Every structure is written in structure tokens, then in C-alpha cells.
Amino acid sequence: MEPENEILFDIKGLKKHYSVKSAGFQSDLGVVKAVDGIDIQIKKGETLGLVGESGCGKSTLGRAILQLEVPDGGTIAYDDKELTDLYKTSFTQKFIRTLSLFFSKKTVEKMFGDNEEYKKLKYQIDIRKHIQVIFQDPFSSLNPRHTVGRIIGEGLMIHGLATKKDRIKKVRDLMDLVGLRPESYMSYPHEFSGGQRQRISVARALAMNPEFIVCDEPVSALDVSIQAQVINLLIDLQKRFNLTYLFISHDLSVVRYISDRVAVMYLGRIVELADNEELYNNPKHPYTKILLEAVPVPDTSKKRKKSGITGDIPSPLSPPEGCHFHPRCPEVMDICKKKVPQLIETNGHKVRCFLYDK
Amino acid sequence: MEAVNKDIEIEKLKGSDHHSPLYEGMMRLRKNKIAIVGLVIVLFFVFVAIFANFLAPYDPTFPHTMPDNPNKYRALVEPSWAESGTIEFILGTDDIGRDILSRLIYGARVSMAVGFTAVSIAIFFGTLAGALAGYYGKKTDELIMRSMDILLTIPSLLLAIVIVTFLGPSLKNAMIAIGIIYIPRFARIVRGAVIEEKAKDYVQGARAIGAGDSRLIFIHILPNCMAPLIVQGTLAFAEAILEAAALSFLGLGAQPPTPEWGAMLSQGRSLILRAWWVMTFPGLMILFAVLGFNLFGDGLRDALDPRLRE
Numbered sequence: 001m002e003p004e005n006e007i008l009f010d011i012k013g014l015k016k017h018y019s020v021k022s023a024g025f026q027s028d029l030g031v032v033k034a035v036d037g038i039d040i041q042i043k044k045g046e047t048l049g050l051v052g053e054s055g056c057g058k059s060t061l062g063r064a065i066l067q068l069e070v071p072d073g074g075t076i077a078y079d080d081k082e083l084t085d086l087y088k089t090s091f092t093q094k095f096i097r098t099l100s101l102f103f104s105k106k107t108v109e110k111m112f113g114d115n116e117e118y119k120k121l122k123y124q125i126d127i128r129k130h131i132q133v134i135f136q137d138p139f140s141s142l143n144p145r146h147t148v149g150r151i152i153g154e155g156l157m158i159h160g161l162a163t164k165k166d167r168i169k170k171v172r173d174l175m176d177l178v179g180l181r182p183e184s185y186m187s188y189p190h191e192f193s194g195g196q197r198q199r200i201s202v203a204r205a206l207a208m209n210p211e212f213i214v215c216d217e218p219v220s221a222l223d224v225s226i227q228a229q230v231i232n233l234l235i236d237l238q239k240r241f242n243l244t245y246l247f248i249s250h251d252l253s254v255v256r257y258i259s260d261r262v263a264v265m266y267l268g269r270i271v272e273l274a275d276n277e278e279l280y281n282n283p284k285h286p287y288t289k290i291l292l293e294a295v296p297v298p299d300t301s302k303k304r305k306k307s308g309i310t311g312d313i314p315s316p317l318s319p320p321e322g323c324h325f326h327p328r329c330p331e332v333m334d335i336c337k338k339k340v341p342q343l344i345e346t347n348g349h350k351v352r353c354f355l356y357d358k
Numbered sequence: 359m360e361a362v363n364k365d366i367e368i369e370k371l372k373g374s375d376h377h378s379p380l381y382e383g384m385m386r387l388r389k390n391k392i393a394i395v396g397l398v399i400v401l402f403f404v405f406v407a408i409f410a411n412f413l414a415p416y417d418p419t420f421p422h423t424m425p426d427n428p429n430k431y432r433a434l435v436e437p438s439w440a441e442s443g444t445i446e447f448i449l450g451t452d453d454i455g456r457d458i459l460s461r462l463i464y465g466a467r468v469s470m471a472v473g474f475t476a477v478s479i480a481i482f483f484g485t486l487a488g489a490l491a492g493y494y495g496k497k498t499d500e501l502i503m504r505s506m507d508i509l510l511t512i513p514s515l516l517l518a519i520v521i522v523t524f525l526g527p528s529l530k531n532a533m534i535a536i537g538i539i540y541i542p543r544f545a546r547i548v549r550g551a552v553i554e555e556k557a558k559d560y561v562q563g564a565r566a567i568g569a570g571d572s573r574l575i576f577i578h579i580l581p582n583c584m585a586p587l588i589v590q591g592t593l594a595f596a597e598a599i600l601e602a603a604a605l606s607f608l609g610l611g612a613q614p615p616t617p618e619w620g621a622m623l624s625q626g627r628s629l630i631l632r633a634w635w636v637m638t639f640p641g642l643m644i645l646f647a648v649l650g651f652n653l654f655g656d657g658l659r660d661a662l663d664p665r666l667r668e
Binding site for chain 2: 063066068097100101102125126128129131132133135136137140141142143144145154155158159201204208
């Protein structure tokens with residue numbers, strides 16, 4: 001099974017820091033290290049689950065992959081092509097972007113057709129065809145003033161992938177594919193329920209035949225019964241179109257259901273990464289253990305250990321020294337407070353903890 | 359949530375058309391009685407302005423003279439209901455024998471033109487400035503918004519006077535001046551709305567699809583900022599009429615013999631004790647026009663601006 005191991009995304013040392021400023025006088029309050037040196041590889045055709053508490057940087061990682069955020073360090077390679085190079089916006093690029101606000105595409109193409117920076121800019125937009133996204137909130141992720149047909153067909157229009165006639169037909173096919181009635185082509189998003197809207201988002205993402213979709217908590221805002229429908233739809237589509245997913249969620253049971261591999265994040269760092277079964281059956285990091293214990297079990301006869309997690313997630317402005325998790329860790333040692341553990345791999349199971357660092 | 363879905367179901371069963379949020383706002387507006395009163399007044403003035411040449415009994419600039427003596431004006435004829443009034447001049451004549459009713463009717467045309475032009479200028483440049491400031495942020499934002507702040511530090515009428523003296527007093531220049539002084543308020547409103555919309559997922563989603571800056575600004579973000587813009591536009595329309603009247607009153611706007619309400623007020627000022635009607639009727643016209651636009655604007659805000667709803 002050679003193609004299964006082919007790497008689609010190779011992310012090395014990715015960093016995204018936000019400086020927090022107090023309003024008014026613009027004095028720096030500090031730096032939030034939303035993503036702090038992440039190394040991860042996403043293989044073709046797999047679903048990589050990404051779990052963590054809110055605020056741990058999992059969405060930021062997704063947005064960096066989508067090129068919606070410019071990372072402060074590290075590299076993202078997509079299919080062996082370096083994406084982070086594209087982020088370095090030069091003055092020429094800014095100039096071209098400003099001009100294209102007022103002139104048509106053709107005029108700008110004529111003026112800068114041979115310019116290196118223009119080609120970079122074009123490539124930046126081109127590559128978006130292959131990387132798509134499904135957002136969490138089905139109520140804000142669709143433009144309320146556009147009809148469903150227009151929303152789904154927009155990508156086709158931007159990239160000139162279909163003539164108007166083809167587009168309508170293609171959009172209708174897509175709507176049928178994701179389980180929407182093609183008759184509602186002219187409806188507005190507010191006429192749909194949450195689950196249906198998520199289907200619209202899925203159709204929009206699929207419209208351009210992407211290779212990779214970032215699912216940023218796609219079912220967290222939905223009812224449980226609808227969640228299953230949308231997840232099953234995603235799994236079906238993955239098989240059909242050979243898609244690769246990055247599935248971001250805080251719901252461990254959902255991630256377990258859909259993922260091939262699971263990464264656990266805590267305050268900007270990956271603390272554990274393993275195959276699905278391995279992680280759920282044999283969690284190593286104390287944080288993962290606690291998270292798994294906290295998952296509600298429908299079986300009432302089983303008594304749950306009530307260890308739970310103590311304390312709140314620390315302020316990301318001033319994360320604890322050493323291992324970020326040590327103030328809440330039940331198995332804390334002295335070394336945890338001083339040194340940052342490295343991600344150690346044993347049999348494909350990566351964990352960032354001194355308990356396993358021998 | 360269920361109730362909402364149910365409503366949608368029912369709507370679908372009825373086979374009704376699909377409505378955009380703006381249309382639904384208009385439906386809400388229909389229930390607001392005061393706003394409808396405002397709308398009626400607005401439509402009345404717009405109608406009068408458009409059909410002024412059919413509605414006005416006389417040429418607004420023609421000085422009527424005595425039938426027996428062409429050298430003597432039929433000046434300061436009282437309104438028709440007064441003792442010495444005549445049915446010929448329903449609202450009387452001014453000091454050089456021009457029919458006041460005709461002047462008021464043509465004045466509506468001038469005022470609507472002023473309001474429309476000034477607000478259009480302000481909306482065009484204000485929206486552009488605000489959208490760029492809000493979308494790009496950082497230095498662009500600082501540069502644009504600080505220059506808007508400079509414009510805002512000067513009292514609006516004073517600034518208008520400065521601009522008009524700079525360009526020369528005429529109705530056209532008054533419109534431009536009023537347009538310029540209203541740019542900052544539109545820029546501020548649009549900037550705020552753009553910043554709010556920009557953060558929403560649908561904008562990020564469109565970006566992920568590959569939409570460029572201009573597409574994001576003009577096709578995705580700005581149409582969703584329309585509601586506060588329409589509201590402010592209507593309210594600014596009323597103020598522009600008032601401002602133009604003030605400028606004309608000071609002699610910096612419409613030049614005689616243009617039938618402008620503010621200029622008419624100014625001309626009738628010296629006659630207030632002798633001929634009350636010369637000054638009263640233009641004043642009432644300004645009052646009603648401004649009132650109508652304000653009522654309508656307030657109603658629009660209630661209907662379109664979700665933050666103020668319920």
C-alpha cells in the first residue's frame with residue numbers, strides 16, 4: 001500500500017504568535033503562542049483528528065494550513081511545494097493587490113503578466129482550489145445575501161472552471177450529492193436548518209474537486225442526531241473522492257469515529273499523536289488519559305473514576321514553564337517544571353512527556 | 359429553532375418566493391406606522407420634485423406685473439384665504455411678484471437634488487474610505503481614519519462655508535461641500551461594519567475558495583453592510599437639505615433667482631412683519647421635508663439594523 005504513506009502536508013516547526021495589545025495605548029500585554037512549534041505530517045487519503053480544549057490553537061493550525069493566517073515561523077510543504085514562501089509579501093505584491101482593487105483581472109494580467117511576484121500571487125490563489133474548509137458555525141459561514149446556488153458555485157466562477165450553464169448543472173449535481181434538494185438552488189441560507197447549512201458548506205468545499213479539506217469542528221454546533229448524518233456524509237465523500245481530512249474537534253467520540261490518526265494538542269503544542277485505536281486503547285500522556293476518562297459513557301453500571309482534571313487551562317499569555325501541562329498533571333515530576341519535553345516516538349506512537357523519556 | 363423551521367416549512371408549502379434579508383427588512387418596515395408616514399412625506403416630495411413643471415402654476419422666476427401697468431410688480435399679494443388674497447396666487451407672491459407656490463414646488467426639486475447629490479458623494483467616498491480602512495487595517499486604517507477625524511474636528515457648517523468660499527458660492531459647490539463634510543460619518547459606519555463582517559466565517563470561507571480582495575470587499579462584505587448605510591443615508595439626506603438651506607440662507611448656496619427654500623427664507627427675512635407668508639411657507643417646507651426623511655430613516659433603522667431590533 002504505497003500511496004497510503006504518501007505525505008500530502010509536511011509541517012515543520014510551525015509557529016503562530018499573536019501579540020496582545022491593550023486598547024487605547026497600544027502597550028504590549030504579551031504574546032499568545034497559539035501555535036508553538038508544531039511538527040506534523042498529513043498523509044494522503046487519511047483523516048487526521050486534532051483534539052484539544054478550546055484555545056489550545058487547533059483552529060489556528062487549521063487556518064495556517066488554509067493560508068488564512070500567516071505563520072510566524074516554520075514551514076508548510078504541500079505536495080512537496082513550499083507554501084510558506086508565498087507568505088512573504090513584497091511591496092510589489094501589495095502594489096499589485098491594490099491595483100487589482102480598481103482594475104479588472106485582464107488589465108492587471110496585461111500589466112504584470114511576466115512579473116515573478118504576480119505569478120506568486122496567482123499561484124497563491126490557484127492553490128486554494130485544492131485546499132478547502134468547512135467551518136464550525138453553520139450560521140455565519142454562509143453569506144446571508146447570496147443564494148445557495150451562488151455560494152456553492154462561487155469557486156467555479158472565480159477559477160473559471162465552468163461556463164455559466166455548466167456551473168448551474170454542476171451545482172445542482174453537488175447539491176444532490178450532499179443530500180440537498182436541487183430545487184432549493186435559489187434559496188437563501190437562512191431558510192435552512194443547521195445540518196442543511198453544513199451540507200451547503202460541504203458542497204461548496206467539494207465544488208472544486210479538492211484534495212484536502214480542513215473540517216474545523218464541522219459538527220460541534222449541530223444536534224447529536226444530525227451530527228451522525230453529517231459525519232457519515234463526510235466519510236462517504238472521502239471514499240468516493242479520495243479526500244484527505246484534517247478533522248478538528250473537541251469531541252473525542254466524534255474524532256474516534258472518523259479519524260485514522262489522532263493528535264492531541266495542549267496550549268499550542270502537540271502532546272500525543274498516534275493511530276486511532278492505539279491512542280484510545282493505550283493513551284500515554286496524562287492529559288490524554290484524563291481527557292478520555294472525561295468522555296461520558298452511556299453505560300451506567302460502569303463506575304467512572306472521578307479523577308478529572310483539576311484547575312483551569314492556564315492563561316495562554318503566560319503559559320507555565322517547562323511542560324505546559326505540569327500544574328494540572330497528576331503525575332508531575334520535578335523535571336516537568338523546568339524543561340520542555342520532546343516529542344518521543346515509539347512504534348509510531350508519539351508522546352511529549354518525561355514519563356516516557358528514558 | 360423548531361418554530362423557525364416550522365415557519366420555513368409552511369412558507370415552502372405556500373410556494374412563496376425566496377426572500378433576501380433586505381426584502382424581509384422592508385416587510386418589517388411596513389408594520390411601522392410612523393415610518394410609513396415618513397415614507398409618504400418622502401414620496402410626496404419626490405413626486406413634487408419630479409413633476410414640478412406640471413404641478414407649478416407659473417414659472418417660479420417670473421415676476422408678475424399689474425395687468426394695467428407693466429412697470430409695477432404685483433408684489434406681496436396675500437395668500438388666497440386672506441382678505442385681499444386672490445385665487446391666482448394660492449400662497450401669495452413675494453416682494454417682486456413671483457408666485458410663492460410655484461417657487462416652493464420648484465424648490466422641492468432643488469432640495470431633492472441637493473440631498474441626493476450630497477449624500478451620493480458622501481456615500482461613494484465614505485464607503486470606499488471606510489471599506490479600505492476596515493479591510494486592510496493597520497497603517498491604511500490609521501491614515502484614512504485620522505484624516506477623517508481631522509474633517510470631523512471642524513464644525514460641519516463652518517467647514518462647508520470654508521469649502522464653498524474656496525470653490526465659489528453656487529448651488530453645485532454647496533452640494534459638493536455638503537457631500538465632503540458627510541464623508542467621515544459614512545467612513546466610520548462602513549469601517550465598523552466591515553471590521554465586524556470581515557471576521558465572519560463566510561468571508562474566510564470565500565477567501566479559502568480563492569476570492570481576491572476586491573471580490574471580498576465589494577461582493578461579500580459591503581452588501582452585508584448596507585443596512586446601517588441606508589439608514590444613515592436617509593438621515594443624512596434630511597440634514598443635507600437643512601445644511602443646503604442654511605448655506606443658501608447665508609448666500610453661499612443657491613444664487614437668486616433659483617427657487618431654493620433656504621434662499622427664500624433669507625429673502626423674506628426683512629419682510630417678516632409686513633408679509634408673514636413669504637418666510638413661513640418655505641420654512642414649513644423645510645420642516646416637513648426634514649421631518650419626513652427623519653421619520654423614514656428612524657423606521658428603516660428599526661427594520662434593518664438587527665442590533666436595535668426588539
